[in-house]
Amino acid sequence: MAVQEYLAPATVDDAVAVLGEHGSAARVFAGGTDLIIQVRERRRDVGVMVDIKKIPELVECAFTGDGGLRIGAAVPCARLYRDPEVAAKFPCLIDSASLIGGIQIQSRASLGGNLCNSSPAADSIPTLIALGVTCEIAGSSGRRTVPVEQFCTGPGQNVLQPGEFLVALNVPAPGANSGAAFERFIPRNEMDIAVCNAAASVVLSADGSTFQSARIAVGAVAPTPLLVAAAGEALAGQPVSAASIASAADAARAAAVPITDMRGSTAQRKHLASVLVTRVLNQAVERAGRA
């Protein structure tokens, strides 16, 4: 079906109403860098394109009272990394935002859109998981909140019900002695889908010698990006050392269940899961030390 209509609602309620009216023929988009292509290539049938960029709260990015960050689902990546305060407080978000596609993609693509596209290899999702982000969803029954690690349910699939859309991502305030980092592996230096990616967020003891807690997430190694609880558990209470980091990396490798496709093989991805988790943990520790 060719696109029949383009609508740009001005409020969340209007958007919900539009989605309710048009049902499965309607699809929300922000940057459009995934959806516009999918529709053109006839991989997705969309009758009504619903542009949510005219809704103020979808394009707002603001610190909350407690030092957390509320990122509207349509805020382009470029706005994030150009904000010195966001960059200073959440360098891990910037790691992701500056890697999705190239500059031309980042001026339009949003972390929220990247999440909703729900690719197992998405470059935003391990970061969001590691940071303990929650997703604010609006629908006809009102708003609900979902922890981001539960958002994706399969390749291209997520918990959004018909008539629902993502409004904002809530990033908790970074605690004391914490640091986070994201890395991905691609064959070139930009523009590729990740063969494997990983994010880690750590909280250290005040003297920086011990892990208090850690959240480790890995992507492109399973039908959805994974929160590897076992890796975090392997670090809690452990000294900051190559050995403890290695055990977390092993846990990530064990949790990975990647496929072999044209972008990478099972063996390669499991190996990379371990390599990347090691690297992001080291970087997260370094950032925690500098925080």
Place this chain on the structure above:
Amino acid sequence: MVMADKPKYRVIGTRPLRPDAIDKVTGRAQYGADTRQNGMLRGYVLRSPHAHANIKSIDVSKALAHPGVKAVVTAADFLAPGQDLAQLPDLTANVMAGSKTLYHGHAVAAVAAIDDESARDAAGLIEVEYDVLPPVLDVREAMLPGAPILHEAMRTRTPEGPSADPSNVVAHAVVVFGDPETAMGECDVVVEGDFSTRMVHQGYIEPQAATAMWNPDGQVTIWTAHQGSFPARQSTATILNHPISKIRVVLTEIGGGFGGKIAVYLEPVAAMLSKKTGHPVKLQMDRVDVFEGTGPTPGTSIRAKLGATKDGKLKAYMADMAYENGAYAGTAANYATMVATACYDIEHVRLDGYDVVVNKPRTQDYRAPSSPAAAFAMEQLVDQLAEKLNMDPEKLRLQNSSREGTRGSMGMPFARIGHEEIVQAALDSDHYNSPLEGPNRGRGTASGYWFNVGLRSSVNVTVQPDGTVALAVGSTDLSGTRTSLAMQLAETIGVEFDDVKSLEVDTDSVGYNDVTAGSRVTFGTGMATYEAGKNLIAAMKERLAATWNVPEDEIQFEEGKFSSPDGSKSGTFKEIAQLVVGRGPGLTVSGSVNAGFLQGGGFAHHIVDVEVDPDTGKVQVLRYTAVQDVGTAVHPAYVEGQLQGGAVQGIGWALNEEYFYDDSGRMLNSSFLDYRMPTTLDVPMIDTILVEVPNPLHPFGVRGVGEPPIVPPLAAIANAVAHATGVRQYQLPMSPRRILQTTGKIEE
């Protein structure tokens, strides 16, 4: 720059600004897809989803019934009288499948409609009944008895005559010099390897586009971005069963070719749709169509052996080289036998070249066709041999280098060539003499050769009333040749570069020009331009004789000035032109040459430093230097650009580019997302060293430069990776996954 007795030129060797550049930097230049004609319809090609299938039937009725549709064509529209679909010649069948589809992406029908969306929708309504057959996708597998056969009528051409049974092997070419078996047995050191490369695409940024108008009187005009308007005219005429004289091909600007735009794909289809609709019809490929429906370059399997004495004298080379041709017969392996040993003086050689069809798109040239894969094998063996002999590989190359008089790969001795000079230049270079420090780093070098061609060219020169000249060129300008040709004309007739206006004209306006390929335009069309310049001076002398009342053969022309024998009368070219043309009848002369098949060949030699991440297998190119014998660098900046562009294409080919197929023969990565060409972030600056050893076959010593640069990179990078990791790479691409595998980090 290293000179070798270079004459002093006035215009050649300078760096004028190309006149077509302004249109290109402002977006005004008209490329294939920018063509607009009044009443134009849009077309769309339906392509086969099967890699190998018989076509049982095609029902276009639902497509024709679509409100926006004006016509549909299938192969039936291209049948010659009395011909049936199974008898369609390869040339036509590749453009529109007859009784079989032979690759995923093979065109089976085309629609013309009022807009693009309608054409696509209607194409989806065409019902094709396929009888799916098993595909064969590997070159060695295709050679085995029992492999699915693509063409029942195909018999292998061999030195002993055609094979008895149907085969996928098009031809087995054999080249033998001396007694290689015996000589190899006598060598002190022998190295060997089983090398393989994957199918890759030329990757031009502009997809094919063609617009055609078939007038009711049978005159056909085609606007296209193509590497040869005359060959395109010929091919189109053949496919349409229509006279050449009734077809006019007009070149638009072209957004890259590299050999991939030598065949016709859309031109005949657009013409046939126009014939049926009475309207101009434009066809434009999607990027998917470009990958799946044009002509990528062969994947290869090369088993080679190199033997030497303990003093480093190369004595014997034997190679079994199998090249994919894609769906229809080609000559890729044959080309390989013409270049494989060119860089070295090796007395005993045996080359077995196998051209093999497989269920993939019909392959085409990609800049120095067949030579990069041949060098991937040879230059790694040279590197390994140097290791075994404990010699610097560059010294080993110098010791064995081809020179003037060395027997070339085709049996004839080389004329003056520059391989020795460029290896020496590499040895003397700053890059080679800078230490490479740090873990996981390695440096590699490699040589390469391409024979370059001459072929036929023709230009016209018209004198303007103000004494400037217009140079009408029929050769496609891929990257600035209209400027290099203007420079050669200016040099010949003694005017300034700005006094020559260079323009591209259609097939009715100038004599025959062979395709822009084989690095031949600056050389061959340059020779035609030189001829035209000489003819122009002669024509002006003839007129001047009457005006000056001096015998024609006594008028002199030197350094841009005509003069009478006693010197009392003289004038510059422009002054005389204003005199005898400005105030006389118009003057247009032509220059036409057949520059022969071969133009003397070009050698390239590259140095590359890499760093390999041992944990991820990723190769980073740290530093790159491209050295080449460029004959005479007509426009040095353009020559540098050819070296840099070819080197980066080679980097992509070496590290990340390949066609991924699933078992059914469907290409999985037909997009720039997953067909990974280098970006600005993937390569460093490419330093160039231009060595000028003039080509004795050209009046200004010009040598084709466009193709040799893509030959060395595959091997140079493989050698560098081997030195960085201690592990030889026998398969391309050297992707991170492959490096992890071969270095033992992962098991697969």
Place this chain on the structure above:
Amino acid sequence: MSKHHVITRINGEDIEFLTDPGTSLLSALRDQLGLTGAKEGCNNGNCGACNVVLNGELVNSCCVLAVEVNGGELATIEGVANGDDLHPLQQSFINDAALQCGICTPGFIVAAKALLEREPDADEARIRHWLAGNLCRCTGYDKIVQAVLDAAPEMRAAARA
């Protein structure tokens, strides 16, 4: 399906056109508005040949719907020169032979201009990073990067003036 009436400013001029809701900005520019400087290289956001600047941001016009430019401000390659005066980037591309076939050149110039206006002191590394979304197959990028570096001083001077 009804068409949308788009009112926008392109290269400083007020422009109006009708478009289908699913039409990309690239298609509208090329097929309706006669602005064929933006090229279709891939039509899926991977080559940058279609680059334009929308509301101050560098975008792939193949990934933008034409209707989205309503009420906005668009800058294309056609607006880079100032009448007959080439922009410093255009001149440096010519001077440095930074184009061969030229098909990617409009995209690169629009992208490089967007970069240098935002980061006048961009060095080679930063230039390469910014331009990684623009593919070129002819030049190997060397002369393109050099041309951007060579245009930067003139652009900085003009910005200060």
